[in-house]
Amino acid sequence: MRTFEAAMKCIQEDNAQSILLGCTGFVDVASRVSMLLTEALGSYVPMTDPNQAGFSFLVSLVRMQVRPSRLTYSKVSLQA
Numbered sequence: 725m726r727t728f729e730a731a732m733k734c735i736q737e738d739n740a741q742s743i744l745l746g747c748t749g750f751v752d753v754a755s756r757v758s759m760l761l762t763e764a765l766g767s768y769v770p771m772t773d774p775n776q777a778g779f780s781f782l783v784s785l786v787r788m789q790v791r792p793s794r795l796t797y798s799k800v801s802l803q804a
Contacts, residue, residue: 727753728760735761735769742770744777751775 727750734740743761745754754773761769785791 725757725760728757731757731761731769731771732764735765740769742772744772745774748774748778 727745731740731743734743743757750773754771754776758769758771761771
């Protein structure tokens with residue numbers, strides 16, 4: 725699997741301590757690659773799935789009732 729190989733290269737050559745997948749097309753890849761890394765290295769390496777991270781962040785914003793500032797984003801734009 726290319727993602728596993730790329731992650732191993734990052735860990736071995738660049739001393740990466742965690743991996744953040746850079747594309748939302750990686751659905752269900754993080755858990756599989758994390759498992760393979762744990763088996764290969766004998767140690768857990770955190771791997772972040774951008775889909776879950778983005779959705780979780782959105783849920784957090786909603787729960788905190790955070791919304792865009794009207795100072796930056798006006799209610800009505802009269803420019804056409």
